[in-house]
Amino acid sequence: MRVDRPMSTEEEATLNIGALSMATGVPVETIRTWERRYGFPRSRRNEAGHRIYDLETIEHLRLITAVLAVGYRPSQLQGRSREELEELLEHSGTDESESAEEQAGDKASRNGGESLRSAESEGWLERWLDAVGQLDRERLEGQMRLDWSRMNALGFVEERVGPFLVALGEGWASGRLSVLHEHFASECVRDFLAAAWRPLSDMARGNKVILATLSGEQHCLGLHMAALIAAVANQRVVFIGANSPVEDIAAAAQQSGAHGIALSMSQYANPAASRAFLETLRELTDPKLDIVVGGSGAPDDVSGVQKLGGFEDYYEFFQTWQRR
Missing domain, CATH: 1.10.1240 (Methyltransferase, Methionine Synthase (B12-binding Domains); Chain A, domain 1)
Structure with missing residues (x-):
């Protein structure tokens, strides 16, 4: 009878490159390139000569991904400690003590990054x-x-x-x-x-924002896109999802202590019903609570509700929360 040897502490506490890629969403080839060019994430070799990574590398790599998402380049993160990366993420887009590097990162985020002309x-x-x-x-x-x-x-x-x-x-x-x-x-x-957005939201330190679509609205791709932008802007996403009654959205905002509500409305939304839902939602929530809507079906004439023109507007709007 075969008796397998017990797994060592090292094996239990490490990941191979494929598992690290799966846990972080960063492609294997990208991990190899970053490690070769910039020295992160750090690995060591096991007895078989394969790369292995400590478990804390998952959160470190997710943090690096979050900082890259707000406009920094991998070369700018070389040698940065975890604390420095967290500080870059926390202060991304703020006006106070912006370095030239931070301004460049913020500009890249606002303009959609460098165009890929290769x-x-x-x-x-x-x-x-x-x-x-x-x-x-x-x-x-x-x-x-x-x-x-x-x-x-x-x-x-x-x-x-x-x-x-x-x-x-x-x-x-x-x-x-x-x-x-x-x-x-x-x-x-x-x-x-x-x-992409869930790990960024988990690491965010900003305000909570409710993401939902109204009753009858089943299309949620725009909502996931908005959630990604909110998470990149260092906001914590409370994702309610599609076809949500206004009473549930208002209750979620109150129970979670959210700073605002962001709604996605596609071209298929019923204009009259949308206005009625938004008016009811405004009545059910604290007047100080921000309510923003986006999408081709979003009305722009509901009192107390702000319509945003696009995802760059979403990013800029959430950045204003950082400055308050």
């Missing part, structure tokens, strides 16, 4: 759509991870996800794609965005 970035949309046409989830996720690792969050949302969703609609209208393909792609994007 040959590798050309044809990205066709690659994404081709993966959808083949119902190849692994390939589509790989393309999204590749662009996510090269861009900051605002740039990824505005220059990748937004145009991709528009192209999906056009593909369906032209007959190139079916409803099946659209649903497949939407699920992949939703899962990817959720995996």
